[in-house]
Amino acid sequence: MTTGGPGASPSRNSRVLLHVCCAPDATVPWPEMTAEGHEVDGFFFGSNIHPLGEWLLRRDAVLKLAGIIGAGVEITPYDPGSWSSAVARDRRASQEGGTGCAVCFDLQLSAAARFAAERGYDGLCTTLTISPHKDPGLINGIGARASARAGVTWIERVWRKRDGFKISVARSAEFGLYRQKYCGCVYSERR
Numbered sequence: 001m002t003t004g005g006p007g008a009s010p011s012r013n014s015r016v017l018l019h020v021c022c023a024p025d026a027t028v029p030w031p032e033m034t035a036e037g038h039e040v041d042g043f044f045f046g047s048n049i050h051p052l053g054e055w056l057l058r059r060d061a062v063l064k065l066a067g068i069i070g071a072g073v074e075i076t077p078y079d080p081g082s083w084s085s086a087v088a089r090d091r092r093a094s095q096e097g098g099t100g101c102a103v104c105f106d107l108q109l110s111a112a113a114r115f116a117a118e119r120g121y122d123g124l125c126t127t128l129t130i131s132p133h134k135d136p137g138l139i140n141g142i143g144a145r146a147s148a149r150a151g152v153t154w155i156e157r158v159w160r161k162r163d164g165f166k167i168s169v170a171r172s173a174e175f176g177l178y179r180q181k182y183c184g185c186v187y188s189e190r191r
């Protein structure tokens with residue numbers, strides 16, 4: 001099954017870094033890009049997640065999925081303080097999908113792009129566009145700019161196309177993955 005729609009993609013056998021916002025959202029992009037012939041490692045940036053116990057649940061789910069796929073994954077250190085100082089001022093005035101989320105996406109994708117450049121990956125993609133609550137155009141634009149700054153190739157995909165989100169829900173259950181009830185930050189938890 002193919003999801004995600006058309007978009008720039010490196011040739012087969014390329015090393016791709018996949019920014020993983022959470023394990024359930026990665027259950028479509030990760031196996032699909034692997035099936036396309038790429039070597040796909042995950043990159044989990046979770047400093048937006050509140051509280052620590054929730055981060056631990058999501059981190060463990062990402063590690064579990066990486067084990068199922070048989071891929072590598074980088075877990076960045078949990079640093080909610082730096083996330084808050086960068087995002088909180090904007091985020092307080094907005095709901096999910098607002099300006100604070102754009103800052104949050106930029107923090108996550110810039111960190112992933114820097115890591116991809118440092119480790120010599122051929123391309124970078126994100127799982128974020130599988131969400132029906134997020135703007136894929138905004139995410140792909142931020143990802144492309146972050147990748148350009150770092151000097152890596154951005155792979156534009158919209159994973160929610162062709163029932164991507166619905167498939168991810170079914171696969172998460174099949175794999176027995178923890179599935180969160182809110183986006184991640186303290187503001188989304190309170191809604």
Ligand code: SF4
Pocket residue numbers: 048049087091095096097100101102104105183184185186187188
């Ligand atoms: S709602 Fe989600 S994307 Fe928006 S700021 Fe919070 S964690 Fe980030």
